[in-house]
Amino acid sequence: MPNLIIHPQLSRRSIGLLVLAVLAANTFLRLEVNAIQSQKIYESKNDRKIRTAAIIDKLSLMFPNISMSQSELRQLRNEILLAITSSVASSLGMEAGGFMGSLLIRTPSAPDQTLTVIARSDSSREIGIVYPKEGMLAWEAIERGQVQITGDVTEEFDGFDSKPYKSVISFPIMVAGNTIAAVNVDHAFRYLFLDRGLLFQTNLRPYLRLIALSLVNVAETQPEPKPGVEA
Amino acid sequence: MNAMEQSGQKERWFDRFNRGEISFDELSQKVYAIDHPKPGWQRQALKFLVGAFLPLLFVGTAASHNDSQ
Numbered sequence: 216m217p218n219l220i221i222h223p224q225l226s227r228r229s230i231g232l233l234v235l236a237v238l239a240a241n242t243f244l245r246l247e248v249n250a251i252q253s254q255k256i257y258e259s260k261n262d263r264k265i266r267t268a269a270i271i272d273k274l275s276l277m278f279p280n281i282s283m284s285q286s287e288l289r290q291l292r293n294e295i296l297l298a299i300t301s302s303v304a305s306s307l308g309m310e311a312g313g314f315m316g317s318l319l320i321r322t323p324s325a326p327d328q329t330l331t332v333i334a335r336s337d338s339s340r341e342i343g344i345v346y347p348k349e350g351m352l353a354w355e356a357i358e359r360g361q362v363q364i365t366g367d368v369t370e371e372f373d374g375f376d377s378k379p380y381k382s383v384i385s386f387p388i389m390v391a392g393n394t395i396a397a398v399n400v401d402h403a404f405r406y407l408f409l410d411r412g413l414l415f416q417t418n419l420r421p422y423l424r425l426i427a428l429s430l431v432n433v434a435e436t437q438p439e440p441k442p443g444v445e446a
Numbered sequence: 447m448n449a450m451e452q453s454g455q456k457e458r459w460f461d462r463f464n465r466g467e468i469s470f471d472e473l474s475q476k477v478y479a480i481d482h483p484k485p486g487w488q489r490q491a492l493k494f495l496v497g498a499f500l501p502l503l504f505v506g507t508a509a510s511h512n513d514s515q
Contacts, residue, residue, distance in 0.1 A: 359450070
C-alpha cells in the first residue's frame with residue numbers, strides 16, 4: 216500500500232483551502248459539462264421538431280385537397296389543440312387541465328374587423344364567438360406575424376376582467392409568408408409565458424403546422440345522411 | 447431586437463427554408479441562435495471569475511499560508 220506523504224509543514228488550513236479549490240474547480244467543470252450536454256440534447260430536440268414541421272409542410276403540398284366532414288375536422292383541430300396545451304403544460308411542469316387552446320381566424324364576413332374562435336382544446340368554453348380586433352392579442356399575432364404574450368390580460372387589455380384566464384400566448388399560423396390564423400393558449404395563473412415565447416414557438420411548431428394544414432388543405436364535406444333517415 | 451421581433455424573424459427563416467432558399471442545417475443553426483442568445487460579457491466574466499479564478503485564489507492562499515509557517 217503506497218504511503219501518503221503529507222508535507223509536515225502543511226497546515227490544516229492549507230489543506231482545507233486546497234480541498235476547497237479542488238471542489239470549486241470540480242463544480243465548475245461539472246456545470247460546464249452539464250451545460251454542453253443539455254445544449255446537445257436541446258439541439259437534437261430542436262432539430263427533431265423542425266424536421267417534423269418540415270415534413271408536415273411537405274405533406275401539405277402533396278395532399279392539397281383532403282375531404283373531411285365538419286365534425287371530423289372539428290375533432291381533428293380539437294386533438295391538435297389538446298396536443299399543444301399538453302406540450303405547454305409539460306414544458307412548464309404543470310397539469311394540462313388548466314390550459315385552454317383556441318384557434319382564431321379572421322371572420323369571413325368582416326376579415327379586417329373581427330376574429331372568430333373556430334376550435335377549442337376542450338368544450339368548457341364555446342366556439343363561434345366573434346371578437347372585435349381591438350385589444351386582441353391574436354389580432355396582433357396575425358397582423359405582425361409574431362408571437363405575442365401577456366402576463367396579465369386583465370391589467371394590460373380592456374374588457375377581460377370577467378375572463379377566467381390571466382396569461383395568454385398567441386402564435387401566428389403562417390402559410391407562404393401570410394398569417395392566416397392564430398392559436399391562443401391561456402391559463403389562470405399570471406406571467407406563465409414570459410421569456411418562453413421563442414422556445415414554445417420552436418417546440419410547438421409541428422402542431423402549429425398541423426393546424427395550418429387543417430385550415431388550408433382540408434375541405435369540409437356535407438355530412439352524409441344516415442341510412443334510413445330521409446332528407 | 448426584442449423576443450416578439452425575433453419570433454417574426456424565425457418565421458421568416460422557416461419560410462425561406464420551405465421555399466428551398468436555405469438548407470436544414472442553416473435553418474437549425476438560425477433557430478438555435480434565436481432561441482439561445484449568447485450571454486453578455488458580464489455573465490461570461492462572472493463565469494470565468496467563479497470557475498477559474500476562485501480555485502486559483504484558494505491554491506494561492508494555501509501556498510502562501512504554507513510558506514508563512
